[in-house]
Amino acid sequence: xxxxxxxxxVVLAPCLLILLVALLPARAAxxxxxxxxxxxxxxxHDEGYRYTQAGWVVLHIEGDPYPRGYQHGKLLSAxxxxxxxxxxxxxxxxxxxxxxRTVRTLTDALFLRKLDKEFLAEMKGIADGAADAxxxxxxxxxxxxxxxxxxxxxxxxxxxxxxxxxxxxxEKLKLTAPVQPKKDHCSxxxxxxxxxxxxxxxxxxxxxxxxxxxxxxxxxxDCKPTKGHRFAMQGFPGAVWSSQDYYMNADGILLxxxxxxxxxxxxxxxxxxxxxxxxxxxxxxxxxxxxxLSQNNNGLYSNEWLIADTKTNEIAMYELGxxxxxxWRSSKNEWFAGTKGFYWGCNNxxxxxxxLEATPLNEKAPEKQGWEPDNRDKAWLxxxxxxxxxIDVDSAKAxxxxxxxxxxxxxxxxxxxxxxxxxxxxxxxxxxxxxxxxKPNAEDNQNHPGIKSLISxxxxxxxxxxxxxxxxxxxxxxxxxxxxxTIPTPWKIPExxxxxx
Numbered sequence: 001x002x003x004x005x006x007x008x009x010v011v012l013a014p015c016l017l018i019l020l021v022a023l024l025p026a027r028a029a030x031x032x033x034x035x036x037x038x039x040x041x042x043x044x045h046d047e048g049y050r051y052t053q054a055g056w057v058v059l060h061i062e063g064d065p066y067p068r069g070y071q072h073g074k075l076l077s078a079x080x081x082x083x084x085x086x087x088x089x090x091x092x093x094x095x096x097x098x099x100x101r102t103v104r105t106l107t108d109a110l111f112l113r114k115l116d117k118e119f120l121a122e123m124k125g126i127a128d129g130a131a132d133a134x135x136x137x138x139x140x141x142x143x144x145x146x147x148x149x150x151x152x153x154x155x156x157x158x159x160x161x162x163x164x165x166x167x168x169x170x171e172k173l174k175l176t177a178p179v180q181p182k183k184d185h186c187s188x189x190x191x192x193x194x195x196x197x198x199x200x201x202x203x204x205x206x207x208x209x210x211x212x213x214x215x216x217x218x219x220x221x222d223c224k225p226t227k228g229h230r231f232a233m234q235g236f237p238g239a240v241w242s243s244q245d246y247y248m249n250a251d252g253i254l255l256x257x258x259x260x261x262x263x264x265x266x267x268x269x270x271x272x273x274x275x276x277x278x279x280x281x282x283x284x285x286x287x288x289x290x291x292x293l294s295q296n297n298n299g300l301y302s303n304e305w306l307i308a309d310t311k312t313n314e315i316a317m318y319e320l321g322x323x324x325x326x327x328w329r330s331s332k333n334e335w336f337a338g339t340k341g342f343y344w345g346c347n348n349x350x351x352x353x354x355x356l357e358a359t360p361l362n363e364k365a366p367e368k369q370g371w372e373p374d375n376r377d378k379a380w381l382x383x384x385x386x387x388x389x390x391i392d393v394d395s396a397k398a399x400x401x402x403x404x405x406x407x408x409x410x411x412x413x414x415x416x417x418x419x420x421x422x423x424x425x426x427x428x429x430x431x432x433x434x435x436x437x438x439k440p441n442a443e444d445n446q447n448h449p450g451i452k453s454l455i456s457x458x459x460x461x462x463x464x465x466x467x468x469x470x471x472x473x474x475x476x477x478x479x480x481x482x483x484x485x486t487i488p489t490p491w492k493i494p495e496x497x498x499x500x501x
Contacts, residue, residue, distance in 0.1 A: 220232065
């Protein structure tokens, strides 16, 4: 070896070592001992496994669509069956069976044939795995349409509001009743550069919903697909997407959202269920995320998305209606209300065109159509003013404990940093972030018999690292499918037989 080459290697070796260390993902050893789960809670099926941690259920699945779905269904069969009961009651408290029949019919009519085939195959695997493990709906086994229905349920829930904003040609007849306003859903923020203490990214989110959803949103799903990026997300039993929504992938993309007023429904479009899944599994940039979310958009479950790319330290805020949208990017120095290095969301759309698109057609447009801060907006602005340049792990925990932002119907809080995201890890707290017990009221007890209070669990760090030294128990009924079923397109799924009640 020439002398000058040896000298060059000696000079560059320390630099190369530093670069290599910087590029390596965080490992399990970086996670505090107190945050490591109990190995005794681990169950497995094939390459999949599950365990509990500080109130969360951590699920790992991997492989092609059908096998990873089968692992999911096997390991979460009981929880899937319980979630279907909850959604049936949500649709029809007096007759949950009929309520679920309606949800299935809407799913079959409006969504099933619009879902991406890759994720339909995963749903089929979930259904078969759950059914083989004993999951039932009434007197029948869980099937594909059940799993599709729990995945598009959020979109079905926004359908009434969407139709009120969708032109029909007979608006002057005022055939529809005014849509009742719904509770606030979710608070979120993302910060970078000048707003954070170390100049890197922090992204966080709170889920807000009814108490009866508490036992169904504490799932941390780690998916290692054959194609695309490995990713982690908060989800529900049977989920192929987050729906809360809180995601991160192995190529440094972070993604969360808060809902905004519902915009029109385009029945020819693809459901958000599979558009958002593609956005996290296949995106390597903010441009990719925007493309997958907006492409062939059906408009349902309108959201303000917060996006981050830890490779470039760039963050973005993307309001997506149906035909209207608005993107703010840190790389273009585009900030709202002067909050340099910081975007936030709390169900109050900031772009005028997106706000106007959500106006119900039979209602008079409000006199003040532009953005005005509500109480949570003011709380976020106050947080920014106080913490600008100092936002870190401690301030993120503190802000999510504020009653102004963690409203009484908050189910959790979670956030990640550039460093943690390298390991697809996240700080997470299951239960009311304020620390107060959430007790069911009379309506809760009537509509959801057996409902329980929700208490706060301690902050933990959820990771994709399997518990060290775990002796996993095999999941119930571990028989493997003899053959992955052929998936016809479009799928023909018969209505559940039996008399109507």
